[in-house]
Amino acid sequence: MLKIKDLKAGIEDNQILNEINLEVNAGEVHAIMGPNGSGKSTLAAVIAGKDEYEVVGGSIDFEGEDLLELSPEERAHKGVFLSFQYPVEIPGISVSNFIKTSITELRKATGMKPIPTKDLLKMMRDKMKLLNIKNGYLSRNMNEGFSGGEKKRNEIFQMAMLDPKLSILDETDSGLDIDALRIVANGVNKLKSKNNATIVITHYQRLLDYIIPDFVHVLYDGKIIKSGGKELAHELDERGYDWITKEANKK
Amino acid sequence: MSLIENLKSYSEGINVSSDKKKLLTSFFEKGFPTIQDEEWKYTSLKKLISEDYSIGKNGSILSDLDISNHSLGFENKIVFSDGKLISTPKIKGITFSDFSDFECSTADTFLQLNSALANNGFTIKVDSNTIVDEVIEILFFTNTENSFNQYRNQIIIGDNAEIKFVEKIQNLSNSTSFVNHFTQIDCGKNTNVEYNKIQNNTENSKLIDTMNIFQKEDSTCNINTLIFGGSFTRNNLNFEQNGSNCESNMNGVSILDKNQLADNHTFVDHKQPHCTSNEMYKGVYLGNSKGVFNGKIMVRQDAQKIDAFQSNNNLLLSENSTIDSKPQLEIYADDVKCSHGCTIGQLDEDALFYMRSRGIGITEAKAVLTYAFASEAIENISILEVKLLAQKLLAKKLNVDLDFSV
Ligand SMILES: Nc1ncnc2c1ncn2[C@@H]1O[C@H](COP(=O)(O)OP(=O)(O)OP(=O)(O)O)[C@@H](O)[C@H]1O
């Protein structure tokens, strides 16, 4: 589904990503871990198309298409979804209005008929139930005054509504309380199918107890320095990153 | 010919009282204000007054279709065609009548001109204790090409009455029309008034619109000004609070493009204690458009416990658009809460990316953010039809097919 080859990207003179290679197939869950500032969010943003970052080398292929050629909205239309580490507050626009606009535009772009508002509202209510979201939430302004956890839940709510092919969850677990973590993880698992894939960026093994990854990658200094199965996450939890960076430096 | 010459030859052909003659003589002596004049510093009248206008002519007869095309659909309508009052509604407790002159002493050139020569307009008297649920729609149509029209209207609202208006000034051709409009509202004790001005005229239309509002104690008056169309719009909104416990509210939204200019001058004169004023003006500027905001708040010595709030927020969405914003506070009382703020900015890049990552195209994302920016002022309008029209016109102006009303 997603093939990243030798990806190099940065901002002005500062190269943040150095030759990233990553392949994600449909049905898989990949976890990306790594110390603060290693480039995890940058990688997510480059996949989603944030033009602040300049891609200076390599390629991203998504279902046979050159993703780097597409605008952020076109990538979303193809089924790429990013759950933001820091969701943006948009005063003056309600959650329901935002999501309605998003779905309407997505459907328009993919040649589907618009959903009647009534059905859309029902769909929203169903997904709210799935994620244990309180009533009254739809009429609040998008992320405005939301607590950290509420913002994260709102990201997953949008993911549930948009039903993407590739979801990138950037530290969706940070800020969630223990119950919310379970609910959100449960929601993500319910949305999982053999046709979609998930990239989970996290610092904590705990999330991976709920969303079980097929692969775990360690990103360090803009590079994937180690990949493994789910046991790697346990090892990192116990031993930190030191041993891997040393191992990588030796090579 | 230029406007001043048009006015000279027009006034030579008519009879006016000696008082008006005096006003006219002084007007012709000093002429129109220039940018040397503090009140017109950022808004040049040069082009507007150099054009040739026809004065006092009546064009073709207005059709029902013209009216329904421009109406918001309210049943109770006051309709003018080239100055002539052609229909008034019938509502219990309200008297509608044609122009009747009233005094207003002023140093403002356009008001002096209006005092001297205006002979069209309406008079509305609302009886005390009348609560009107229906909205009264007031439509001023210009039918004659390149015409200069002046209206002089008065609304007198009896104690404890409640009433709402929607006003539109509409040119029916693409010609250069110019309207010098004046409305005075006298709000009785404990009244509640909302007046909505929808300024969405054709591309070459010019408007100078002055409203003087006199409030008695315990009255609330809300004026909402929505500017979408017209090439030149100057609004002067003057509140005078003459009793305690008055509330004066103003909301303004301007969405301009091309070479449009909109200038909002507001003035609140707090003369009595325990009153509030609240103004929120939002401007969005595209193309080569230009905005001016001048908000003056005066708190007189005896006006203690005043709460005055003013904000003017602007989005400059193109390189060539400009805004001049100026608060003017004069406070002579000591127990006063007065705050004002002005912002000038662009759309938030992070919010744009966030929306685009949700599949919303860049034009639509910009429109949604622009709507979100303006919505605070639109939300304060109590009439659903006006709110929906504002949303529709905004979408049209930003070239998107979006429905903001969920
Ligand atoms: N817009 C930017 N301007 C300047 N530097 C940036 C920008 N975005 C990222 N960086 C830098 O790139 C590096 C990687 O940042 P990134 O946010 O991708 O890290 P991360 O792995 O997501 O970290 P964290 O675990 O703290 O979220 C950091 O050193 C950061 O300061």
Ligand SMILES: [Mg+2]
């Ligand atoms: Mg990060």
